[in-house]
Amino acid sequence: MAKVIGHLNERATYGEKLVLEKLRAFLPADFYVYVECPITHGSGQRFPDFIVVCNMGVFVLEVKDWVQVARADPERAEIIRRNGKIARERNPVLIAREYALLLQDTLRKEAKGAEVKVPWGYAAVLPNLPAARITQLAKVWGESYLLGKNDLRPEHLTKRLRRTLPPHAKPIKRREIQYVRSVVYPIVQIEPATATTPPVNLDDTQTEIVAEPPRPQAKQEKKKPPSPAQQSLIPTQEPEQAPEELPPLGEEIIPNAAIRLVRGVAGSGKTLVLTRRAQFLAAQYPEWHICVLSYNKDLADLLQADLKGLPQVEVTTFHSLCTRLLREYAGIAWKEPSNPEGWINYHIEQWPIARHLGVDLVSEEIRWIKEVGIPDRQTYLRVKRKGRGRSLSPDQREQVYNLLEAYQAWLDREQTFDWADVPHLVLRAMDEGKIPTGIYDAILIDEAQDFAPAWIKVLKRLLKPEKGVFFLADDPSQGIYRYYSWREKGVHVVGRTRWLRVPYRNTRQIYQAAYEVIRGDEVLRRQLAEGEKLAIVEPDLEKDHLRSGPLPELRRFDSVQEELHFIRSQVEHLLQQGLQAEKIAVFHRRRAGANLLKHHLGRLGIHISTFHAPKGLEFEVVFLSQMQKTFDGSRGASEESLSKERRLVYMAMTRARERLYLNYEGRWPEPLKGVLKFVNQALP
Numbered sequence: 312m313a314k315v316i317g318h319l320n321e322r323a324t325y326g327e328k329l330v331l332e333k334l335r336a337f338l339p340a341d342f343y344v345y346v347e348c349p350i351t352h353g354s355g356q357r358f359p360d361f362i363v364v365c366n367m368g369v370f371v372l373e374v375k376d377w378v379q380v381a382r383a384d385p386e387r388a389e390i391i392r393r394n395g396k397i398a399r400e401r402n403p404v405l406i407a408r409e410y411a412l413l414l415q416d417t418l419r420k421e422a423k424g425a426e427v428k429v430p431w432g433y434a435a436v437l438p439n440l441p442a443a444r445i446t447q448l449a450k451v452w453g454e455s456y457l458l459g460k461n462d463l464r465p466e467h468l469t470k471r472l473r474r475t476l477p478p479h480a481k482p483i484k485r486r487e488i489q490y491v492r493s494v495v496y497p498i499v500q501i502e503p504a505t506a507t508t509p510p511v512n513l514d515d516t517q518t519e520i521v522a523e524p525p526r527p528q529a530k531q532e533k534k535k536p537p538s539p540a541q542q543s544l545i546p547t548q549e550p551e552q553a554p555e556e557l558p559p560l561g562e563e564i565i566p567n568a569a570i571r572l573v574r575g576v577a578g579s580g581k582t583l584v585l586t587r588r589a590q591f592l593a594a595q596y597p598e599w600h601i602c603v604l605s606y607n608k609d610l611a612d613l614l615q616a617d618l619k620g621l622p623q624v625e626v627t628t629f630h631s632l633c634t635r636l637l638r639e640y641a642g643i644a645w646k647e648p649s650n651p652e653g654w655i656n657y658h659i660e661q662w663p664i665a666r667h668l669g670v671d672l673v674s675e676e677i678r679w680i681k682e683v684g685i686p687d688r689q690t691y692l693r694v695k696r697k698g699r700g701r702s703l704s705p706d707q708r709e710q711v712y713n714l715l716e717a718y719q720a721w722l723d724r725e726q727t728f729d730w731a732d733v734p735h736l737v738l739r740a741m742d743e744g745k746i747p748t749g750i751y752d753a754i755l756i757d758e759a760q761d762f763a764p765a766w767i768k769v770l771k772r773l774l775k776p777e778k779g780v781f782f783l784a785d786d787p788s789q790g791i792y793r794y795y796s797w798r799e800k801g802v803h804v805v806g807r808t809r810w811l812r813v814p815y816r817n818t819r820q821i822y823q824a825a826y827e828v829i830r831g832d833e834v835l836r837r838q839l840a841e842g843e844k845l846a847i848v849e850p851d852l853e854k855d856h857l858r859s860g861p862l863p864e865l866r867r868f869d870s871v872q873e874e875l876h877f878i879r880s881q882v883e884h885l886l887q888q889g890l891q892a893e894k895i896a897v898f899h900r901r902r903a904g905a906n907l908l909k910h911h912l913g914r915l916g917i918h919i920s921t922f923h924a925p926k927g928l929e930f931e932v933v934f935l936s937q938m939q940k941t942f943d944g945s946r947g948a949s950e951e952s953l954s955k956e957r958r959l960v961y962m963a964m965t966r967a968r969e970r971l972y973l974n975y976e977g978r979w980p981e982p983l984k985g986v987l988k989f990v991n992q993a994l995p
Contacts, residue, residue: 312335312338313344327360337463341366376438406435428487438459489509520573575811575812578929586614602625602754677731749774754782757784760787794838816965861970
C-alpha cells in the first residue's frame, strides 16, 4: 500500500477519488502519492491531481471523468455535455506534460547547480471510458501516456507507470528523492539544499501528520459509475453536471471528532510538525481563523517567527489570549494577577498547615483545586487527588480549604484574582454573553501536556462547535508543571494519537544519556496506562540519519568559583570559534543559582535560566550547572516527586543539540547513576 500525502478537496470528482483509491491500494509501500500539490507558475498556482514519487522516477497524473468522447486530435477533445451542447477540452496528456516540465524546472533551480538526474513520466487517466475508447484515443495521444480503468488493476498499475518514462531511465537514489520531495511538497522542507548537500525534509510520519485531512473521514458504500453498456461513442458527460450518473464516492465528516494528538519524544519534531500543520491549514483554508498556543512565552515567540506572514494565524500564550479576551470583550480593568505563595508567606503565622506542609505544596494544592474546577469543600474532601506523591489526610484537607477560603476572600476584597482564576473569569464572561464563542476554525497547542483542564474548557468554547479542529502536541515525559490525563481534560484521544519516535534534535549520544534518566520511570508509565489507556512508545535510536557526536561530558568541581571559571573559558572559546551566543545555554536547578550565573556570565550574551525555562527551546551547546542540586532531599521522597524531578532533568538535557556538559560538586545524585554509562567523565 502506497503512502498518500495530502487529501482531495470536498469538490473532488468520482474519478479522482477512484484513482486515488487504486493508487493507494495497488502501488508498493515505498511509493509516495502526493495529492493536489500546488505548483507555482508565474503569479499563480496550478494543481496536478496526483504526483507519484518512487525509485523509478516521478509520475504526473491528470484525471478526467469523461464518460463519452466524440472525437479527438493531438491538441483537444470534443465532448458533449448533458444538455446536448458540444464542448472542447484540452488534451489532458499535454496538461500532465506541462506539469512535469514545470516541476523539472523547479527541481533544477532547487538543486543549485548540483547534478540531480530524475526520470519524469506523465499520463492522463480516464477511468470511466471503456477499453475500446481508450485504445482509440491512445492512437492520437500516445499509447504510453493514457491509462484506463484496466490499467489501474494491481497486476498492471506499476508496469503502466513505468512505460511513461523515457527509454533506458535509471532508478533514482535517496538523495534525488529528497530533492524531489522538497519540490513536489515544499512544506516538508526543513533546511534548503546547498551546492553540495540535498535539502533536509520532514520524515514520512511527520509529513503524513502535516498533510492529513483536517477531520476524520468515514467511507460510505461506493456508488458505481455507468456501465460501459450505457456509454456510447458520443457524447461526453462531466459527472459534476450529472451527479445521478457519476455520484461521488461519499466521505462523510464525523461530527465533533476533529482531534489529533501528536505525541513524541523530546526533539522528535513536534513543534516543527505543528507549525507546518498550521501553514498547511492556512494554505488549504485561507478563510479560516487559526490560533496557535503555547504555555511558554519564549516558545510562543519562536512559533510567531515561524508563522509570520500568515494573517489568519494568531500565535500567543494561553494567558495572553485570556488577557486579551477579558480586556477587549469583558471590560475587566486588568491588573497583574496575584499568586498564593506571596499571600501565604505574609500570613504564615496564622496557618499552621502552611508551616507544616510548606508554602509550595499548599500553593500547588490551591492551584490544583482551581484548575480542575472543584466547586466546594465537600467535593474537595471526597475527590481522589492525582498527580502528587504526598496524600493529605481529611483533617489536612479541611485546613487547606480553610486557607483557600481566606485567601479567596482577600482576593475578593481587593477586587483582584490570581492566574488560576483567569480561565474561570473567561468562562463566566462567555456564559454572560460578553466574550464570543466559536471564533476559531482550528486551535493548535504546543507543549499541550502543560495545559490544565480549565484551560482546555476555555479553548473548547472558543473552537467552532461542529467543524472546529483541535491539534495537540505533547510529551508526557516533559510534564514538569502539572499532570492531567487527556481524559481528565475532557478530550478523547484514544485512536486519535500519532507518535513521533526519532529524537532528531540531539545527537544519539546525548539522547541516550538523557533517556536513561526516565527509562525506568514507572510513575510515568502508570499515569499513561491509567489515565489514557496508552503505553509509552520507546524512542527509535536506530535511524541511519541520526547525528553522532561526542559523549556528554561529566565534570566534578571543588567549588562554585571553579565551575564558573570553567564555563566562562569554554563559552569564550566557543564564541571565538564563531558560535553565536544565543546558541549557548547554561541551566541551574535553582533560581538563586541561575541568578548567580547571570551575575558572573550575563555579559557574554548567552541564555541563562533555571531548568524550567527552556521548554520547547534548543541550543547547540548546553551546560547543566551544579547538578548535585537536583534530587535535593530525595531521601524519603515519594515516587511521584522523584518522577517529576526525573522529567525535569530529562527535559533540560534534551535541549542540547551537539554538546552537553554535566557539572557537579561533591557527590553525583544517586537517581542519576544510570547516566554514568553514557558520559565521558573528564578529569578535573
